[in-house]
Amino acid sequence: xxxxxxxxxxxxxxxxxxxxxxxxxxxxxxxxxxxxxxxxxxxxxxxxxxxxxxxxxxxxxxxxxxxxxxxxxxxxxxxxxxxxxxxxxxxxxxxxxxxxxxxxxxxxxxxxxxxxxxxxxxxxxxxxxxxxxxxxxxxxxxxxxxxxxxxxxxxxxxxxxxxxxxxxxxxxxxxxxxxxxxxxxxxxxxxxxxxxxxxxxxxxxxxxxxxxxxxxxxxxxxxxxxxxxxxxxxxxxxxxxxxxxxxxxxxxxxxxxxxxxxxxxxxxxxxxxxxxxxxxxxxxxxxxxxxxxxxxxxxxxxxxxxxxxxxxxxxxxxxxxxxxxxxxxxxxxxxxxxxxxxxxxxxxxxxxxxxxxxxxxxxxxxxxxxxxxx
Amino acid sequence: xxxxxxxxxxxxxxxxxxxxxxxxxxxxxxxxxxxxxxxxxxxxxxxxxxxxxxxxxxxxxxxxxxxxxxxxxxxxxxxxxxxxxxxxxxxxxxxxxxxxxxxxxxxxxxxxxxxxxxxxxxxxxxxxxxxxxxxxxxxxxxxxxxxxxxxxxxxxxxxxxxxxxxxxxxxxxxxxxxxxxxxxxxxxxxxxxxxxxxxxxxxxxxxxxxxxxxxxxxxxxxxxxxxxxxxxxxxxxxxxxxxxxxxxxxxxxxxxxxxxxxxxxxxxxxxxxxxxxxxxxxxxxxxxxxxxxxxxxxxxxxxxxx
Numbered sequence: 001x002x003x004x005x006x007x008x009x010x011x012x013x014x015x016x017x018x019x020x021x022x023x024x025x026x027x028x029x030x031x032x033x034x035x036x037x038x039x040x041x042x043x044x045x046x047x048x049x050x051x052x053x054x055x056x057x058x059x060x061x062x063x064x065x066x067x068x069x070x071x072x073x074x075x076x077x078x079x080x081x082x083x084x085x086x087x088x089x090x091x092x093x094x095x096x097x098x099x100x101x102x103x104x105x106x107x108x109x110x111x112x113x114x115x116x117x118x119x120x121x122x123x124x125x126x127x128x129x130x131x132x133x134x135x136x137x138x139x140x141x142x143x144x145x146x147x148x149x150x151x152x153x154x155x156x157x158x159x160x161x162x163x164x165x166x167x168x169x170x171x172x173x174x175x176x177x178x179x180x181x182x183x184x185x186x187x188x189x190x191x192x193x194x195x196x197x198x199x200x201x202x203x204x205x206x207x208x209x210x211x212x213x214x215x216x217x218x219x220x221x222x223x224x225x226x227x228x229x230x231x232x233x234x235x236x237x238x239x240x241x242x243x244x245x246x247x248x249x250x251x252x253x254x255x256x257x258x259x260x261x262x263x264x265x266x267x268x269x270x271x272x273x274x275x276x277x278x279x280x281x282x283x284x285x286x287x288x289x290x291x292x293x294x295x296x297x298x299x300x301x302x303x304x305x306x307x308x309x310x311x312x313x314x315x316x317x318x319x320x321x322x323x324x325x326x327x328x329x330x331x332x333x334x335x336x337x338x339x340x341x342x343x344x345x346x347x348x349x350x351x352x353x354x355x356x357x358x359x360x361x362x363x364x365x366x367x368x369x370x371x372x373x374x
Numbered sequence: 375x376x377x378x379x380x381x382x383x384x385x386x387x388x389x390x391x392x393x394x395x396x397x398x399x400x401x402x403x404x405x406x407x408x409x410x411x412x413x414x415x416x417x418x419x420x421x422x423x424x425x426x427x428x429x430x431x432x433x434x435x436x437x438x439x440x441x442x443x444x445x446x447x448x449x450x451x452x453x454x455x456x457x458x459x460x461x462x463x464x465x466x467x468x469x470x471x472x473x474x475x476x477x478x479x480x481x482x483x484x485x486x487x488x489x490x491x492x493x494x495x496x497x498x499x500x501x502x503x504x505x506x507x508x509x510x511x512x513x514x515x516x517x518x519x520x521x522x523x524x525x526x527x528x529x530x531x532x533x534x535x536x537x538x539x540x541x542x543x544x545x546x547x548x549x550x551x552x553x554x555x556x557x558x559x560x561x562x563x564x565x566x567x568x569x570x571x572x573x574x575x576x577x578x579x580x581x582x583x584x585x586x587x588x589x590x591x592x593x594x595x596x597x598x599x600x601x602x603x604x605x606x607x608x609x610x611x612x613x614x615x616x617x618x619x620x621x622x623x624x625x626x627x628x629x630x631x632x633x634x635x636x637x638x639x640x641x642x643x644x645x646x647x648x649x650x651x652x653x654x655x656x657x658x659x660x661x662x663x664x665x666x667x668x669x670x671x672x673x674x675x676x677x678x679x680x
Contacts, residue, residue: 004459006677085463137651143658146410146463147601151647154594162640281471288464321482323589326475333468334450337460345459 004345014342019289019300022335029331039318047317048310048328058309060195064267065305066298068093068259068279070204073286073297074211075255079248081215081292082228086249088134088149089256090280091156092127096257097264098160099126101271104186104264105168105179115185119261127257128250130156135249139242145249153280164273179271188266200262205298207255212294220247256280277308278326285333304329381629382509386517387583389621391416391575393520395599396606396613397527398571403603404531405564406544406671410466411451412572413596414473415444419576421477424484424587433492437516437577444573445566447473452565455675456558462673474590484587491585492516516578521614523571528610540564544669547676557676572596594647601650605657607667616653623649 030048031041052058072089079086086092100123107115130152137143161177168179188198215221227234227244235241263275286304290297311325341347395412402409423440427433451469454460492514501511530537540560543550547557575595580587598620606612627642658664 004677087467137655141655141659142661142664143651143654144604147597147604147654148651150597151594151601151650154647155644158640158644162638165640166638284467285471321479323475323478323482326471327479328475330468330472330475333464334454334472337454337465337468338458340460341458 002347002349004341005348007344007346010343014340015291018339018342019291019296019336021339022289022332023303025335025339026328026332029335030328033324033327037320039320044314044318044320047314047320049306051313051317052306052309056192057195060192060197061309062302062305063197063201065308066301067198067200067204067262067266068276069283069286069304070298070301071200071207071255071259071262072252072280072283073290073301074204074208074294075248075252076283077287077290077292077294077297078211078215078221078224079252080228080287082224082244082248083231084245084248085146086131086134086149086252087146087284088131088151088153088280089252089283090276090278091149091153092130092253092256093260093263093276093280094153094156094160095126095130096123096260097126097271097275098156098163098260099123099257100261101168101179101182101264104182105271107186108180109183111183111185113185116188116265119186119265120258123257123261124254125257127253127255127260129253130257131249131253132246135246138249139245145245149249160271160275161273164271168271170270177273181270182265186265187269188262196267198262198266200259200266203258203262204301208294208298215294224248256283282308282329285329288333289336304332307332377629377633379508381625384625384628385618385621386513387621388625389617390517390520391578391583391595392599392602392620393614393617394516394523394575394578395572395596396602396617397520397523397610398568398575399599399603400606400608400610400613401527401531401540401571402564402568403672404544404608404669405540405561406547406669406674406676407455407561407565408462408466408673409448409451409469409565409568410463410600411447411469411473411596412568412599413592413594414470414477415447415569415572416576416579416592416596416599417473417477417590418447419444419573420580420591421481421484421576421587423573423577424487424489424580425480427489427581428484428487433581436581437574440577440581441570441573444576445570447476448565448569448572451569452562455565456561459675459677462675470596478589481587481589485589487586489581489585492582514582516574516582520578524610524614531610541669544671547671547674551676551678557678561676572599575599598646598650601654604664604668605653607657607663608669609667620646620649 027045030045034041034044053062072093076086076089100119103119103122104115131149133152134145134149137148138145164177164179170176170178170180188200191197191199191202215224223234223239224244226237227239227241259279260275264271268275282304286297286300289303290300307325307328311322314320314324315322395416399409399412419440422443423436426439427436447469451465454465455462494512495515497511501507531541539550539555543555543557543560551557576592579591584591602613602616602620605616624646626645627639630637630642
């Protein structure tokens with residue numbers, strides 16, 4: 001039998017090896033899944049991971065899909081590092097889409113360069129507002145932010161539905177639950193001719209760089225890391241848990257709101273009853289696969305964006321259901337969580353001498369578990 | 375009276391899945407494990423239960439299949455959390471994301487398939503009582519089972535030896551381990567029980583509450599069940615109270631529409647989620663209450679060191 005033995009220090013290599021190993025295992029599991037569904041695994045994997053990238057348009061679409069994922073995941077990572085679980089990014093994205101879309105509709109057919117900046121501000125404000133509710137409830141009443149932010153996601157979805165069926169509905173739209181198509185001044189500029197790649201992608205890249213600098217070079221980044229790894233030490237140093245809760249929720253809420261505004265103003269171009277295929281939830285996977293690090297998140301965002309494109313391409317070329325994407329994403333996270341055991345533990349054979357080593361490790365392991373489990 | 379009876383009946387059907395899922399999660403949490411994957415397990419139970427009935431025609435087989443699907447998914451959770459020392463929060467979220475995708479994949483050919491719903495079982499003599507008989511003694515089996523589970527879970531946790539060990543594991547896994555109790559095995563059973571109960575909750579949704587399969591049909595009930603456990607401060611009888619309270623709120627919209635009240639349906643649909651938040655706030659406000667009642671080791675990883 002095998003036994004887990006705590007490493008004296010977390011392995012830095014394993015932090016990077018684990019996602020690759022998880023990806024490999026996901027592909028293997030995918031092959032089994034495809035065989036089970038009676039599809040040729042080679043064709044399916046080709047359709048999923050290669051076909052979408054055989055054209056410039058495909059590469060541009062990768063950026064389009066990665067934009068919301070990266071924007072949200074980079075900022076979620078900040079909270080996750082501090083042990084603040086904002087699970088409601090999907091709802092904050094929806095609010096950003098509603099507020100950004102509202103500005104676009106208010107300034108319908110107004111030709112001004114200020115429409116887009118105003119939409120950006122409205123989107124960020126909407127997302128921040130929606131994230132401020134769990135932040136307030138957590139800091140004031142100690143209500144669990146996982147549950148409150150998630151409940152608000154459902155409320156946001158219903159609010160969007162209400163508005164699209166009501167005040168935001170296109171007056172000339174034959175009662176379809178859709179808004180007017182935005183006028184040109186409310187559409188994000190395209191940065192690659194002939195594709196849908198818009199300036200939102202540049203915003204996402206800018207946020208990655210900003211987050212990197214923040215986490216590596218600023219006091220608030222340091223506070224986040226300390227409070228996440230050693231809450232007692234953080235409190236002793238006078239870092240405020242309350243401030244970090246507000247900071248990380250407003251940050252990720254604002255970014256999710258921006259992502260929502262980018263979705264309605266970029267690829268969609270109007271307000272629809274659904275504006276996201278679950279980007280807010282997938283971003284959670286992106287954050288973990290990207291090791292909660294801005295650069296890692298960027299790469300992971302591209303990978304998960306590919307899974308969306310692959311799902312669409314496999315649906316067209318092989319008639320596979322779109323739900324395969326979700327299964328792939330879930331499996332990737334499962335395998336990642338399993339592989340992450342290698343960061344803190346070594347797997348060793350259970351034999352005589354090893355148990356002696358394990359016993360030596362006992363004191364070490366207990367102290368480590370104690371610090372880990374905040 | 376014409377409105378009252380159907381109202382009570384719909385409250386009962388709306389409360390039953392919440393009751394199943396929350397009682398299951400209660401046991402899991404009492405053992406010191408927080409499984410945030412309830413939503414995913416409910417969906418798996420819903421689609422597998424429905425598929426089983428569709429292909430076999432047997433309602434009881436459907437319920438068993440739902441329970442098995444929920445338990446199977448919770449087994450993945452258990453392997454990751456107990457075996458691989460993964461974070462319970464992250465793994466639970468993964469379980470929900472996976473469950474949503476998997477159920478949509480399994481159920482793609484079942485959308486639009488009709489089913490009559492679970493047969494109603496009238497309890498002899500009692501169901502003949504005027505009014506009361508109609509309201510309380512003519513339900514499908516699962517309603518009775520869910521109500522029976524409440525005293526059962528309560529008795530198990532309060533008086534049974536196994537229940538006391540389970541609570542000890544949840545309150546101090548190190549002490550329980552030192553006393554020689556198999557912490558990991560006990561938690562495994564608690565997680566599996568939670569999974570099976572969530573699976574039954576799902577089967578109830580797709581077989582009785584609205585007998586069909588729709589993607590994401592649980593609509594956040596798994597998360598509401600999680601909130602219910604906090605609301606109930608980990609006590610089975612209060613779970614019952616909470617489940618029926620929420621059942622009542624969630625069916626308000628149906629009856630408001632029927633009575634012609636001019637509130638948009640979306641606003642009415644928001645109610646259960648808003649009330650969940652409100653209730654969480656009211657309970658969590660009193661930190662001592664939470665601290666006194668919640669299992670002390672909840673969410674903490676356990677690594678046996680000797």
